[in-house]
Amino acid sequence: xxxxxxxxxxxxxxxxxxxxxxxxxxxxxxxxxxxxxxxxxxxxxxxxxxxxxxxxxxxxxxxxxxxxxxxxxxxxxxxxxxxxxxxxxxxxxxxxxxxxxxxxxxxxxxxxxxxxxxxxxxxxxxxxxxxxxxxxxxxxxxxxxxxxxxxxxxxxxxxxxxxxxxxxxxxxxxxxxxxxxxxxxxxxxxxxxxxxxxxxxxxxxxxxxxxxxxxxxxxxxxxxxxxxxxxxxxxxxxxxxxxxxxxxxxxxxxxxxxxxxxxxxxxxxxxxxxxxxxxx
Ligand code: AMP
Numbered sequence: 123x124x125x126x127x128x129x130x131x132x133x134x135x136x137x138x139x140x141x142x143x144x145x146x147x148x149x150x151x152x153x154x155x156x157x158x159x160x161x162x163x164x165x166x167x168x169x170x171x172x173x174x175x176x177x178x179x180x181x182x183x184x185x186x187x188x189x190x191x192x193x194x195x196x197x198x199x200x201x202x203x204x205x206x207x208x209x210x211x212x213x214x215x216x217x218x219x220x221x222x223x224x225x226x227x228x229x230x231x232x233x234x235x236x237x238x239x240x241x242x243x244x245x246x247x248x249x250x251x252x253x254x255x256x257x258x259x260x261x262x263x264x265x266x267x268x269x270x271x272x273x274x275x276x277x278x279x280x281x282x283x284x285x286x287x288x289x290x291x292x293x294x295x296x297x298x299x300x301x302x303x304x305x306x307x308x309x310x311x312x313x314x315x316x317x318x319x320x321x322x323x324x325x326x327x328x329x330x331x332x333x334x335x336x337x338x339x340x341x342x343x344x345x346x347x348x349x350x351x352x353x354x355x356x357x358x359x360x361x362x363x364x365x366x367x368x369x370x371x372x373x374x375x376x377x378x379x380x381x382x383x384x385x386x387x388x389x390x391x392x393x394x395x396x397x398x399x400x401x402x
Pocket of ligand 1: 150295
């Protein structure tokens with residue numbers, strides 16, 4: 123596995139492989155890799171000739187009081203996991219390389235990036251869309267792979283790719299979970315043992331709503347109330363939002379649709395966790 127830190131080297135590597143007719147598959151991450159990330163790498167490995175994984179904890183997508191400074195890091199562990207997943211290039215740019223001066227150009231995805239996570243974390247999706255666009259210009263992938271765990275992020279990136287005619291094929295892959303259903307996340311490492319146990323209620327709540335929909339209770343209000351009721355069974359879970367939304371536009375639904383996305387954000391202690399399921 124090749125490790126690249128210089129942007130120009132990454133660009134010329136990509137250019138060379140493109141000229142030779144190879145398909146480049148790309149998995150952007152912030153590191154502290156887990157099975158969720160690895161599932162994206164394995165899928166990329168099947169779908170592409172050259173697999174590039176980036177690790178970059180992007181400062182511009184964190185709010186001033188968020189966890190940028192304490193975001194978990196494990197370079198040696200990350201390298202080993204990438205190597206085991208058959209990754210060809212691990213791209214680890216430095217912040218000074220990505221942002222050599224105060225940036226003047228940003229990508230703002232209007233509407234879809236303003237609600238839910240966007241409302242709770244102002245500027246977050248501007249940071250995400252801009253860095254993903256920069257990474258696309260550097261890695262030059264034909265295909266990019268993202269996890270459903272960050273449902274709104276996927277919607278924002280799809281919209282950016284569509285509106286800006288980016289020649290990147292975006293694939294969204296299912297959320298990988300711990301055995302008790304908790305969605306894997308680098309941020310789970312912040313949880314104390316007690317918080318970790320409590321956090322399993324998030325998936326229990328989403329599953330309970332899914333069950334309810336199966337037996338006929340498909341109205342968004344009922345689904346939402348079911349999720350809230352299950353979350354409230356566990357003390358110490360602070361609800362940020364619970365929404366039943368259109369799977370494409372993310373607009374809140376007032377009546378049932380064939381496909382609905384159930385989105386949850388909660389705080390467990392100091393840690394903010396998100397999860398979702400899509401019901402058909
Ligand atoms: P992050 O390192 O958190 O920025 O995540 C990098 C990529 O991995 C994003 O596309 C995430 O949606 C994806 N990802 C994170 N957690 C999971 C998970 N539990 N299952 C599947 N994909 C995930």
